[in-house]
Amino acid sequence: MVREEVQQLINSLIQIEHISTTLYLAMSAYLDRMNYIGMAKWLRLQSEEERTHMLTLIDYLAGKDGVVKWSDVPAQSSNYGTPLETFQKVLEHEEYVTNAYRQAYDYIKQVDPQTTVIIQDFLREQIDEEAQSLTIVDRLKLAGDNSSALLLIDQELGQRQNGGTPVG
Template identity: 25%
Template sequence: MMISQKVADRLNLQIKYEYYSFWLYQQMVFELETMGLKVFAQWFTEQAAEEQAHALKMAKYLLDQDAKVKLLALEEPQHEWNSVEEIVEAARDHEIQVTGNINECVDLAIEEKDHATRNFLNWFVDEQVEEVATANELLDLVRMAKTPDQILLLENRIMELRAPEGGE
């Protein structure tokens, strides 16, 4: 193994957190579908897929480092919200928590003098800056919409948040 067992264990824990994010966002999709908010549901479907991709990216890194990937049990996600605002706020809070989890991975890589893992994790650090900013923007937009009609009009703006800057 090219990385320490301590780093491998922490990255396996992060894989669990990434899969939990997938699970949580998928639950949010089902709730948004129930609310009739198809565009919001689509946005969270894409968000869930991103989280799953993050878990797989981390697993591939472990394998590339000759470390064992261990899928850990997931806790049941929250499954009831009273409004789209509650869902988006929960997603934003979750992204802030994930940012802390990634930072813990980085701290451990630095402590272990594991420059390869530190470099690998830079992508996740940058990704979390984007994830939290997007979640904050989405929450601000939802909070500005005071009526169901405004929420539906807001759906036009939602998918723009997922589009890459500069039309790429």
């Protein structure tokens, strides 16, 4: 049986991943509505990736006879501004997620070395998540209001396949 404080910690991370998947899905729908089809696809795949993270944590907790506790997911916006503003929010959210995993790792390594391994895997992945988001933000800044440049970025992001992005 998993210790209560570890169970609470994993449940909080499940909640963060649940919020992440709904946030990115909402952003995807917004950009799709704005006809940025490639950016919408990139965010939809990101939503699926976050859902996979959530399921991994659920499976881990269930495999240790833990109890998954669900919390309400806040309603998501239907407007995220320009593509740059949208991806700045993505970057901010990824930084928030990284910080949550960093805090979880700092705590968990003291009380449950086995769980440290899974948290460390997520932390390692966050390096790539932040780097991808930052690259997209930087490219959107370079594009500014140039519609041709925005469409090229949109096209590039639309080439993403499950498990990664062609950015970089």
